[in-house]
Amino acid sequence: MKQRKERSKMKLIINADDYGITMRVSEGILQGMKQGLITDTSALVNSVHFEKSSAMALEAGIRAMGVHLNLTFMSPVLEASAVQSIVDESGRFYRKPGLIPSSYDAGEVRAELKAQIEKFLASGLTLNHLDTHHGVSVKDAQMLDIVMELAREYNVPMRRDDILSPELKGKIADAAGIRSTDMLCGDPAMPTLQESWFRGVLEKYKDTESIVEIAGHPGFADDELRSVTSLVDEREQDLALLMNPALREYVMEQGITLISYSQL
Structure with missing residues (x-):
C-alpha cells in the first residue's frame, strides 16, 4: 500500500439513505457499513420494515443513525385525519415535494416529523442527525424552518439540504x-454514484479542512423494492462502489478521515 498522506484534514461522511425501505436494502446498507465505506445511514421510520430493520442494526452493533424525515413515501406515522393537509384522498403522502399543497398546515408537518423522530427513539437507536427524503426540507422556507427547529430541539446535526436550493442556500450554514x-455532494441528475465523480469530489476537497457528506442509495434490490420505488438496480451499483476495496484504499492514501454524523 502506498504511504498515507498526512497533509489532508478533510473529513468525509458517506451516508446511505432509505434504511428500512425494505429488508434487503437494510441488509445491504449494514454490509456496507461493516465492510465498506458507508459511515452512516438514515431510516425511513414510517416503513413497515422499520422495526425489524432497527433491531437488525442493533444486533449488528450499529447503535446510532439518522432519521430520513419523510413526507413523500407511503403513509404517515400519525393518523391521516391528523395530517390532512399533507396526505391525498387515500391517506397517503404525495409522491414528490412539489405535489404537497403549498397551503399545508405547518403544525401538522411538525407533528408528523416529530412523531417519526419519537418512533425512531423508541426503537432503542440513538439519533445522530436529521435529513429528508426527496429533500423535502427545501420545499420552501417554512418547511426548512420546521426541520431546523427539530434539529435544535433534539440537539442533533442536520444535512445541508439548503445547498440544493438557490433560494435557501446558506441558511443552515448561517443558523445558530x-x-x-x-x-453536501450529489448530482440529482445522476441516479447512481459514479467512481469518477466520487474520486473527483475527493480530489476537490482532500487538501482542505472541509467536512463533506456524500449521500447515496446503496442496498440489495428485490421485487418488493420494485413495487415501492423506481430506484432499484441503481442501489446495487451504489453498494458495489462503496464496497470497492480499491476505492477505500484510495481514501486512506489521501489521509481523508471517515466519520459519521455522531462525530460532528
Whole structure:
C-alpha cells in the first residue's frame, strides 16, 4: 500500500439513505457499513420494515443513525385525519415535494416529523442527525424552518439540504445552534454514484479542512423494492462502489478521515 498522506484534514461522511425501505436494502446498507465505506445511514421510520430493520442494526452493533424525515413515501406515522393537509384522498403522502399543497398546515408537518423522530427513539437507536427524503426540507422556507427547529430541539446535526436550493442556500450554514457539514455532494441528475465523480469530489476537497457528506442509495434490490420505488438496480451499483476495496484504499492514501454524523 502506498504511504498515507498526512497533509489532508478533510473529513468525509458517506451516508446511505432509505434504511428500512425494505429488508434487503437494510441488509445491504449494514454490509456496507461493516465492510465498506458507508459511515452512516438514515431510516425511513414510517416503513413497515422499520422495526425489524432497527433491531437488525442493533444486533449488528450499529447503535446510532439518522432519521430520513419523510413526507413523500407511503403513509404517515400519525393518523391521516391528523395530517390532512399533507396526505391525498387515500391517506397517503404525495409522491414528490412539489405535489404537497403549498397551503399545508405547518403544525401538522411538525407533528408528523416529530412523531417519526419519537418512533425512531423508541426503537432503542440513538439519533445522530436529521435529513429528508426527496429533500423535502427545501420545499420552501417554512418547511426548512420546521426541520431546523427539530434539529435544535433534539440537539442533533442536520444535512445541508439548503445547498440544493438557490433560494435557501446558506441558511443552515448561517443558523445558530445547528451543526452540519460544510458541503453536501450529489448530482440529482445522476441516479447512481459514479467512481469518477466520487474520486473527483475527493480530489476537490482532500487538501482542505472541509467536512463533506456524500449521500447515496446503496442496498440489495428485490421485487418488493420494485413495487415501492423506481430506484432499484441503481442501489446495487451504489453498494458495489462503496464496497470497492480499491476505492477505500484510495481514501486512506489521501489521509481523508471517515466519520459519521455522531462525530460532528
